[in-house]
Amino acid sequence: MTPAVEIVGLVKDFHTSFRRTPLRAVDDVSLTIPAGEVYGLIGPNGSGKSTTMKALLGLVAPTAGRCSIFGKDSLKVDSRNDVGFLPENPYFYKHLSGRETLRFYGKLCGLGGKTLDERVKEMLALVDLEDASDRRIGGYSKGMLQRIGLAQALIQEPRLLILDEPTAGVDPIGSRQIRDLIFKLRERGITVFLCSHLLEQVQEVCDHVGIIFRGKLVKEGRLEDLIAIEDQTEIVLKDASPELVARIEELVRQEGGAEVVRTGKPRTTLERLFLREIR
Amino acid sequence: MSQAATASASQGSHTGRILVIATHAFTQLMRMKVFYFLAIFAVIALASNFISLPQHEGPESMGSNVLSQIKSWSLGTMTLFSVVLAIVATALLLPKDIEDRTLYTVLAKPVPRFDYLAGKLLGVLMLIFVSLALMDLLMVAVLQVRTSMVLTQQQEMATALGWSQGTIDSMRAETEALGPNWSLQGAVVAVFLRSAVMAAIALMISTFSTSTLFTTIVSFLVYFIGYFQADARDVYLHSGEAGQGVLARLGSLLVSLILPDFQLFNVIDTVIQGGVLPLDVFGKLVFVGFYYTVFYTFASWFIFADKEF
Numbered sequence: 261m262t263p264a265v266e267i268v269g270l271v272k273d274f275h276t277s278f279r280r281t282p283l284r285a286v287d288d289v290s291l292t293i294p295a296g297e298v299y300g301l302i303g304p305n306g307s308g309k310s311t312t313m314k315a316l317l318g319l320v321a322p323t324a325g326r327c328s329i330f331g332k333d334s335l336k337v338d339s340r341n342d343v344g345f346l347p348e349n350p351y352f353y354k355h356l357s358g359r360e361t362l363r364f365y366g367k368l369c370g371l372g373g374k375t376l377d378e379r380v381k382e383m384l385a386l387v388d389l390e391d392a393s394d395r396r397i398g399g400y401s402k403g404m405l406q407r408i409g410l411a412q413a414l415i416q417e418p419r420l421l422i423l424d425e426p427t428a429g430v431d432p433i434g435s436r437q438i439r440d441l442i443f444k445l446r447e448r449g450i451t452v453f454l455c456s457h458l459l460e461q462v463q464e465v466c467d468h469v470g471i472i473f474r475g476k477l478v479k480e481g482r483l484e485d486l487i488a489i490e491d492q493t494e495i496v497l498k499d500a501s502p503e504l505v506a507r508i509e510e511l512v513r514q515e516g517g518a519e520v521v522r523t524g525k526p527r528t529t530l531e532r533l534f535l536r537e538i539r
Numbered sequence: 540m541s542q543a544a545t546a547s548a549s550q551g552s553h554t555g556r557i558l559v560i561a562t563h564a565f566t567q568l569m570r571m572k573v574f575y576f577l578a579i580f581a582v583i584a585l586a587s588n589f590i591s592l593p594q595h596e597g598p599e600s601m602g603s604n605v606l607s608q609i610k611s612w613s614l615g616t617m618t619l620f621s622v623v624l625a626i627v628a629t630a631l632l633l634p635k636d637i638e639d640r641t642l643y644t645v646l647a648k649p650v651p652r653f654d655y656l657a658g659k660l661l662g663v664l665m666l667i668f669v670s671l672a673l674m675d676l677l678m679v680a681v682l683q684v685r686t687s688m689v690l691t692q693q694q695e696m697a698t699a700l701g702w703s704q705g706t707i708d709s710m711r712a713e714t715e716a717l718g719p720n721w722s723l724q725g726a727v728v729a730v731f732l733r734s735a736v737m738a739a740i741a742l743m744i745s746t747f748s749t750s751t752l753f754t755t756i757v758s759f760l761v762y763f764i765g766y767f768q769a770d771a772r773d774v775y776l777h778s779g780e781a782g783q784g785v786l787a788r789l790g791s792l793l794v795s796l797i798l799p800d801f802q803l804f805n806v807i808d809t810v811i812q813g814g815v816l817p818l819d820v821f822g823k824l825v826f827v828g829f830y831y832t833v834f835y836t837f838a839s840w841f842i843f844a845d846k847e848f
Contacts, residue, residue: 317647320847337651345647351639353563355570367559368648370552412644422647 262331264420264451265293265316269325272311272475285311287475288325293453293468295330295419298446300466300483301455308475309455310348313424316453317345329420341369344413348425350405354398358389358408361397362415369416383411387441403434410441414450421445423454427461439465460529463487496526556654557661560645564662568628573666576624580616580674584681587612603813606686606717610811613678614726618807620674621667621734622762628663629741630754642848653840656742660836663738668731675727679719686718717813725816725824726807732828733804737762739835740799746842765801768794799831 270289273282286308293299301309314320316327318335332339352361362380366372371379384390387407392400400408406426413421426442427435442452442465456462462469463483470480479486497504509520587609636642645655693714697707741758748754772791803824810816 314643314848317643319643319646321845337649340647340649343647345644347640347643349640350644352641352644353567355567364559364563365644365648368556368645368650370555370649409644413647416648 261295263292264295264297264330265291265299265453266328266331267291267312267316267325268327270312270315270322270327271324272308272315272320273323284475286315289472289475289477290325291470291477291480293451295451296446296449297467298442298452298454298465299468299470300462301453301470301472302457302459302462303455303472304457307472309472310424312472313345313422313453313455316422317343341416342419343422344416344418344420345422346406346409346413346424346426348428350409352397352405352408352412354396357394357396358384358400358404358411359393361408362411365412366415371416379415379417383415386414386444387411388437401434403430403437406430406434406438407441410438414445418450420451420453423452425456426454427456427458435461492521553651553654556650557658560650560655560658561661561665564632564659565665567632568662568666573624573628574670576620577670577673580613580620581677583616584609584613584674584677587681603689603714603717606682606689606714607811607813609678609682609685610717610723613674613681614730614807614811617671617674617678617727617730618733621671621730622737624667624670625663625734625738626741626755626758626762627751628666629660629738630745630748630751630758632659632663633742633745634748634751634754637848646848652843652846656746656839656843657836660738660742664735667734667738671727671731675724679723682719682723686714690714713813716815722810722814722816725821726810728821729804729807729816729824729828732824732832733801736799736828736831736835739832739839743835743839743842746839746846761798762801765799768798769800769802796834800827803827 268290270286271284272286273284275282289308289312291299291301301312303309311320315322316329316334318337318340321335327334329339330342332342353364356364359380362383363376366376366379384393387410389404389407389411392404397405397408410421410423410426413423423442426438430438439461442454445452446465452465454462454466466483468481469483469486471478495508505523509523512518512520587605633642636645642655646652690711693710694707697710702710737758740761741754744757744761745751745754748757772794806814806816806820806824
């Protein structure tokens with residue numbers, strides 16, 4: 261099966277006027293994303309995440325290596341029929357309303373007539389912006405901008421969605437909505453390639469993760485495999501009495517070869533607490 | 540996933556995409572309220588109608604100066620508006636898209652870079668065309684009313700002075716030549732073509748420029764160079780031995796191919812004075828305007844095709 265994304269030996273150098281030697285933003289990065297997966301590329305600021313995404317979209321030309329989307333060279337325009345892209349902190353045309361924005365991007369993808377009307381309606385419902393659809397984008401909040409950005413990225417029903425820092429600067433509610441959308445998209449079989457430095461959020465939504473640092477891909481694999489602590493086992497009990505816990509600990513001691521590392525109450529995250537309290 | 544939507548997405552034609560981007564650029568500029576300028580034009584056109592010039596002349600020139608003045612003011616304002624809009628609007632659109640990162644979202648769709656550039660240019664030209672058409676309409680209306688007033692006055696004065704019918708008819712023909720006619724429409728087309736060339740030049744500069752200000756200044760410089768480059772080449776080629784060589788002549792040809800010669804557009808002044816715009820001169824203007832607009836658009840594409848964002 262053709263992978264959704266294939267990046268082979270990608271190198272990107274930038275020539276700056278102040279340096280004789282070019283600045284290497286991406287250094288021999290290779291990765292493959294199977295169709296239907298959610299892949300997170302994580303790394304600190306300036307590590308080469310956005311440049312990798314731009315190379316995949318043909319916005320920058322690779323110094324060496326190649327990128328392809330569903331088998332099509334990403335420098336060719338037709339590869340973009342299957343891609344939706346949301347850049348970091350997007351600013352759409354402020355003079356357009358949300359609906360007009362979606363119609364504009366839809367028309368760019370060759371949509372028109374009833375198909376376009378239906379897609380616009382569907383996308384506005386998906387990102388929960390039906391009530392604000394006729395308001396000018398200039399009056400949208402950051403979270404609304406991200407959501408209309410997601411809607412425009414999905415307008416032509418792409419098979420691959422590329423998100424650059426999708427939750428940057430968005431409040432916890434907006435951030436939660438965007439992550440819920442990513443789950444919905446995964447259920448629909450859409451491949452998602454996102455980059456972020458918000459590690460907890462990546463951990464929550466991604467199947468595969470790559471860690472990029474100073475332009476190099478230093479670690480890559482299935483999230484479950486990467487974060488599992490191999491020599492530990494977790495048992496979570498509900499309504500267990502202190503006596504039961506003591507008996508279990510005693511049983512572990514009697515068995516030998518194993519030890520209880522920690523017992524206590526699991527903690528919710530601050531985000532979950534926040535969302536629960538304000539709803 | 541609906542296959543119908545995906546299939547139709549890949550069917551988008553170049554023309555369709557260019558028109559979508561052009562319509563969008565037109566709307567964007569319109570919502571920036573550039574049409575307010577039309578109100579200023581209306582005031583100028585109407586004000587020029589109320590000029591009172593010295594009345595010590597004979598019937599043959601009575602009021603005819605006012606007709607020239609209306610055309611002069613109107614075409615002058617049209618030139619100012621169209622050239623300023625062509626340069627400033629075009630210089631603004633591209634850097635704004637880059638700065639706001641809307642360019643990423645557009646180019647991440649199946650949009651060839653040529654379609655994007657051509658669409659932006661066409662949007663600016665559509666705005667200039669609509670504006671000029673509205674201004675033209677107003678100018679013709681004002682001119683029509685004033686011409687008939689002048690003709691009536693001349694007729695009355697000439698009859699009172701006992702002029703022969705032949706002389707009166709000749710005077711009438713001269714006055715009508717100063718009113719609205721096809722030559723005047725040709726001059727308006729010339730104004731449009733000149734602004735189209737300037738928009739294409741601004742587009743090319745904005746593909747490599749780092750700021751709107753730089754694009755605007757350089758574009759205006761090219762505009763002024765366009766008015767004396769033909770003279771400069773002429774002086775150089777006839778200045779002595781240096782201008783006689785093959786290299787000098789080839790260099791001169793190259794300059795004329797790359798830099799527009801706006802002196803050709805001076806025919807507008809002839810039309811203002813009641814002169815006729817011959818069809819062959821008009822044809823040459825259309826060809827030259829079209830040539831430079833296409834040349835600069837392709838030059839823009841050449842630079843923009845490999846630009847990285």
